[in-house]
Each structure stands twice: as C-alpha cells, then as structure tokens.
Amino acid sequence: MTQTVPRRPRWRSLALLALCLAPLLWPLQHLAERYYRNELIEQNRQTLDLYVANLLGTLHRYETLPQILGDLPALRAVLAKPLEIETLTNANRLLQDIAAQTGAEVMYLMDVKGNTLAASNWNKKDSFVSRNFTFRPYFIDAIAGRLGRFFGLGTTSGKRGYFFAAAVRDGEKVIGALVVKVDLDHTETLWGKTPEQLLVTDHNGVVILTSRPEWRFRATRPLTDAERQAIIAIQPYPTRDPQPLNLNHDAWLTQTQSISETGWHVSILAPRTLIDRPVRTVVAVGGATLLVLMLLLGLMMQRRRHYLDRIAFEARTRQELEMRVIERTSDLEGLNRRLKSEVLEREHAQQELVRAQDELVQAGKLSALGTMSASISHELNQPLAAIRSYAENAEILLDHQRTEDARGNLKLIGELTGRMASIIAHLRAFARRDRHAPESVALQPALEDALALLSQRRRAMAVELVRDMPDATLWVQAGETRLRQVLGNLLANALDALTEKATPRTLWLSVERVGDGVNLYIRDNGPGFTSEALNRAREPFFTTKTRTQGLGLGLAICDTLMRALGGELILANHPKGGALLTLHLLAATPGANLQPPEDPTA
Numbered sequence: 001m002t003q004t005v006p007r008r009p010r011w012r013s014l015a016l017l018a019l020c021l022a023p024l025l026w027p028l029q030h031l032a033e034r035y036y037r038n039e040l041i042e043q044n045r046q047t048l049d050l051y052v053a054n055l056l057g058t059l060h061r062y063e064t065l066p067q068i069l070g071d072l073p074a075l076r077a078v079l080a081k082p083l084e085i086e087t088l089t090n091a092n093r094l095l096q097d098i099a100a101q102t103g104a105e106v107m108y109l110m111d112v113k114g115n116t117l118a119a120s121n122w123n124k125k126d127s128f129v130s131r132n133f134t135f136r137p138y139f140i141d142a143i144a145g146r147l148g149r150f151f152g153l154g155t156t157s158g159k160r161g162y163f164f165a166a167a168v169r170d171g172e173k174v175i176g177a178l179v180v181k182v183d184l185d186h187t188e189t190l191w192g193k194t195p196e197q198l199l200v201t202d203h204n205g206v207v208i209l210t211s212r213p214e215w216r217f218r219a220t221r222p223l224t225d226a227e228r229q230a231i232i233a234i235q236p237y238p239t240r241d242p243q244p245l246n247l248n249h250d251a252w253l254t255q256t257q258s259i260s261e262t263g264w265h266v267s268i269l270a271p272r273t274l275i276d277r278p279v280r281t282v283v284a285v286g287g288a289t290l291l292v293l294m295l296l297l298g299l300m301m302q303r304r305r306h307y308l309d310r311i312a313f314e315a316r317t318r319q320e321l322e323m324r325v326i327e328r329t330s331d332l333e334g335l336n337r338r339l340k341s342e343v344l345e346r347e348h349a350q351q352e353l354v355r356a357q358d359e360l361v362q363a364g365k366l367s368a369l370g371t372m373s374a375s376i377s378h379e380l381n382q383p384l385a386a387i388r389s390y391a392e393n394a395e396i397l398l399d400h401q402r403t404e405d406a407r408g409n410l411k412l413i414g415e416l417t418g419r420m421a422s423i424i425a426h427l428r429a430f431a432r433r434d435r436h437a438p439e440s441v442a443l444q445p446a447l448e449d450a451l452a453l454l455s456q457r458r459r460a461m462a463v464e465l466v467r468d469m470p471d472a473t474l475w476v477q478a479g480e481t482r483l484r485q486v487l488g489n490l491l492a493n494a495l496d497a498l499t500e501k502a503t504p505r506t507l508w509l510s511v512e513r514v515g516d517g518v519n520l521y522i523r524d525n526g527p528g529f530t531s532e533a534l535n536r537a538r539e540p541f542f543t544t545k546t547r548t549q550g551l552g553l554g555l556a557i558c559d560t561l562m563r564a565l566g567g568e569l570i571l572a573n574h575p576k577g578g579a580l581l582t583l584h585l586l587a588a589t590p591g592a593n594l595q596p597p598e599d600p601t602a
C-alpha cells in the first residue's frame with residue numbers, strides 16, 4: 001500500500017520561497033554596483049590624475065619661456081631696430097632654433113602695437129611675421145606687465161594652442177611682448193581608444209579638448225551674454241556661437257578635476273554600461289546560484305520525503321507482517337491445541353476401540369467355541385467315518401487272512417485318531433487365543449492327504465478329478481494341521497454340492513504363484529453358491545443343507561484359520577457354473593519336508 005502524496009504543493013512552496021528570496025538579489029545588485037563603481041572610480045581617478053599631470057607638465061614647461069626669451073639681446077635688438085634686416089634675420093633664426101629645441105609650436109616677438117616683428121615660422125607660408133594680434137587677450141595682459149595666458153585656435157593654422165605671453169622690458173618700460181604657443185592638439189590624441197571619454201572645458205564651460213570629436217567646442221552650460229561677446233571678440237573657438245552639449249548624465253559616470261591656473265575642468269566620463277554589465281552578470285550568477293540552491297533544496301526535500309515515505313512504508317509493512325505472524329502464531333497455537341485434544345481424543349477412542357475389539361474378539365471366539373463344541377461331531381465325523389470304514393475293512397481282511405493289509409488299515413486308523421486329537425486340540429487352542437507361529441508347509445502333500453481322506457466317497461460319487469499343479473513343491477506359511485483341516489472342509493463341501501447334481505461330476509484343483517503368495521483354486525461343477533450363501537457362508541451356523549447334514553461351521557472355521565495364517569479365503573461362482581473357492585496363502589521359504597509337524601497338543 002503506497003500512500004500517494006500530491007507533490008505539487010511542495011514545488012509551489014518552493015516557488016514561493018524563491019519569490020521571497022528574490023529580493024535578496026537587490027542588495028546583491030547594490031553591493032556589486034557599489035563595488036564596480038568604486039573600482040571604476042578609483043581606476044579613472046588615476047587616469048585623470050595622470051592626464052592632468054601630463055597636461056600641467058606640458059604647460060609648465062613653456063610657462064616661463066617668454067620671460068626668459070625676452071631677455072635675449074638678439075631679440076631685444078629687433079625691438080630697438082625693427083627695420084634692420086640682419087637683426088630680423090638673426091632673431092627669426094634664433095626663435096626657429098629655440099622652438100625646434102623646446103618643442104613649442106610657434107614663438108614670436110611683437111612690438112607694443114601688436115605687430116609681429118619676428119617669428120619662429122618666419123619662413124613658412126602661414127608666417128606670423130608682420131601680423132597683428134592686439135585683439136588677443138594675452139597681448140593685452142603682457143603689455144600690462146602680467147603673464148598672458150590664453151587658449152585659442154590659431155587664426156592661420158586652425159590648431160588649438162595655449163599661448164603664454166610676457167612683456168619685454170627696457171628697464172621699467174615695456175617695449176614689446178614675446179609669445180610662445182604650445183600645441184594642445186597632440187594632448188588630445190594621447191587619449192587612447194577606451195570606453196571612457198575625456199572632456200576638458202575652459203572657463204566658459206566650452207569643450208576645448210575631448211576624445212569625442214562631436215563634442216568639441218560645445219558648451220556644457222548656458223553662456224552668459226558677456227561670455228558670448230567675449231567669445232566673439234577674442235575668437236578662441238572656430239565658432240562664435242558654441243552649441244550646447246546635451247549630455248545624458250544618467251548614462252555617464254563623471255569625475256572632474258579643476259586646474260585653477262587655467263580655469264579649466266578636466267572630466268573623465270565613464271559609460272554606466274561599464275558597471276551595469278558586470279553587475280548584471282553578478283546578479284545573474286546570484287540568481288542562478290539561488291535557483292540551483294532552490295533546486296538542490298527541493299531535491300533534498302523530495303529525497304527526504306521519499307526516504308521518510310519508504311521508512312514509513314517499511315515500518316507499516318513490518319507491522320503488518322508482525323501482525324500477520326502473531327495472527328498465524330495464534331492460529332497455529334489454536335490449531336495445535338485442537339490437534340492435541342484431538343490426538344488425546346483419538347488415543348482415548350483407540351484405547352476404547354482396542355478394548356472393545358478385544359472384548360468383541362473374545363466374545364466372538366467364545367461364541368464360536370460354543371458353536372464349535374456343538375459341532376465337534378461334524379468336525380470329527382469324517383475321520384470317524386473313515387476309521388469305521390477302515391475298521392470294517394480290517395475285519396473283512398482278517399476274515400480273509402490278509403493280516404498285512406489289515407495291519408495297514410489299523411495303522412491308518414491310528415493316524416486318523418491322532419489327527420482327530422489334533423483337531424480337538426486345535427479347536428481348544430483357537431478358543432484360548434493360542435497361536436502358532438506360521439511355519440513352512442508343503443502345499444501339494446497336504447492337498448494329497450486331504451484328498452486321500454475323501455477318496456472313497458469321491459470314487460463312490462464318480463467325481464472326476466482334474467489337477468493342474470506344478471511339479472515343484474510349493475511352500476506356504478501355514479500350520480500343517482490347520483491347512484489339512486481347511487482343505488478337508490473345502491473338498492467335503494465340494495463333494496456335498498456335487499451330490500445335488502447328476503453325473504458328470506468334476507472337481508478341478510489348480511495352484512499358481514501370485515506376487516508374494518500362492519493361490520489354490522478348488523472348483524466344482526455343482527450348483528454353486530446361492531446369492532445369499534455367497535454373502536453369508538462365512539457366518540457360523542449359516543447352512544443351506546438340511547439340519548442333520550450341515551451345521552454351517554465349516555467355512556466359518558476355515559475363514560478364521562486362514563486369517564490367523566495371514567492368508568485369505570475367497571468365495572465365488574465360476575462363470576461356467578459351480579463354485580470356485582480361492583485359497584490365498586503367503587509363500588514361505590522351503591522348509592524340512594513335513595518336519596516338524598505342528599504340535600497338536602500345544
């Protein structure tokens with residue numbers, strides 16, 4: 001009996017648990033975001049520091065150069081004699097050399113009116129010589145005795161540069177200005193192709209350096225009117241009206257450093273996707289881990305449930321088995337008790353039966369003995385008749401002087417009296433339950449003796465005798481006297497039956513071995529058993545003969561004797577008419593020929 005528990009609620013509760021645990025992913029996301037943001041910020045801060053240091057380094061390299069150059073006599077000479085070709089040529093060559101050595105883009109010398117007298121690019125097509133830059137703020141600052149600083153696009157080159165300018169003095173008097181332009185384009189190209197973007201804005205909030213060309217010269221904040229006018233006046237950008245740069249601040253993580261001396265702000269813009277991607281990965285991994293944990297938990301729960309189910313099932317089975325064993329045991333005990341009592345009853349009944357049988361046997365035997373004593377005359381009639389006949393014969397023989405034959409008759413008479421004594425003794429023994437152990441008896445001689453006793457009567461009745469016997473002596477388990485008694489009875493009955501019939505009268509005798517014994521068949525062609533006689537012939541006193549002739553004891557005694565010998569007497573009629581008696585005897589080992597005969601007096 002397997003108890004089927006619905007599994008679905010298990011999984012439903014697991015799903016619910018997963019739903020409850022899902023918010024755990026939010027702090028995970030938060031933590032991951034913070035971690036990756038800090039990581040990125042730290043990394044970008046370093047990049048920013050490096051870039052700012054690099055930019056400042058570049059500017060600082062040239063900051064003091066105008067002042068130093070202003071002290072050079074060759075340049076001062078130009079301001080003193082601006083029209084002297086040789087001086088100009090010297091100054092131009094000198095500026096060209098120094099510019100080449102320092103890496104400055106251009107160096108040039110202006111008089112107080114803003115005219116360029118000498119320049120490092122004097123021999124180039126876009127030479128500054130004889131050009132006027134009074135509109136540039138650095139010139140104004142330098143003439144005013146301050147260090148001029150300015151970011152701007154070269155008016156001829158179009159390249160972005162930073163201008164440093166300083167006054168050239170003759171004593172206290174300002175006689176000119178010396179300007180050094182530093183190329184800034186290259187500082188932009190230094191920025192690699194990283195996802196992070198560079199953004200350098202000037203004091204107007206306009207982008208001057210950036211890694212994104214489309215952002216260049218765009219305003220990161222709205223410009224004031226004054227700023228717009230200044231831009232128009234000094235033209236630092238290629239455009240007079242910088243367009244606003246509309247940055248989506250949510251998409252970028254911005255870090256800014258300001259450079260106070262230039263009024264610039266250097267920003268590094270990292271796309272938020274740089275954080276989002278790893279964070280998403282972390283959350284996905286976290287989610288997957290949670291899912292796997294959930295699955296494992298579910299699996300473990302299921303296995304545990306199976307295990308518990310199995311244990312419960314086994315316990316139930318064991319209990320059932322024990323119950324069944326107890327039931328069976330009690331059944332068996334009940335059965336055992338019943339059997340014991342039945343056995344006792346049986347034993348009791350058996351004892352009763354044995355006692356009853358004993359009593360019956362004894363009673364039967366006593367009654368048979370009573371009957372037999374009444375029929376002793378019948379049993380002894382035949383030898384008596386024979387003795388009488390032998391005696392009469394002997395008398396006649398003696399009359400005829402045949403003493404030897406008479407002696408033979410007397411001897412036979414002696415033997416017969418011995419046999420009669422034996423019969424009497426046997427009847428007595430039968431009544432007393434005396435039993436002789438069966439002995440080996442030769443069948444044919446016993447039969448011959450029985451026939452000899454009846455031979456006279458048989459001949460008188462003209463009964464033909466048909467014998468079918470083996471030559472070899474057959475040995476049977478019997479008592480010598482008892483066997484002769486039985487045979488004599490059966491043969492006498494046959495002759496009795498044949499008297500009721502006219503000639504031809506025949507008596508058949510045959511013997512055959514069967515299995516563990518020997519069958520002797522005695523058949524006559526008399527009237528045969530009536531159907532009542534067939535059923536009752538073994539009963540004592542059953543006779544169909546007239547009272548004077550028969551006592552009805554012959555077959556009763558024969559049957560009892562045969563049983564006592566372990567044999568059997570079978571009564572039947574032959575299919576061709578007449579009675580057929582079968583005497584079944586147990587076979588015996590060949591013994592000494594007729595010796596010793598059964599002790600008749602025992």
Ligand code: ADP
Pocket residue numbers: 493494495497524526527528529530533537542543544545549550551552553554555556579
């Ligand atoms: P009895 O000879 O004194 O009648 P038995 O016990 O010897 O007593 O026989 C019983 C009966 O069995 C006989 O009366 C007879 O009817 C029957 N019987 C015995 N032997 C034969 C036989 N050979 N043929 C026909 N009937 C027989």
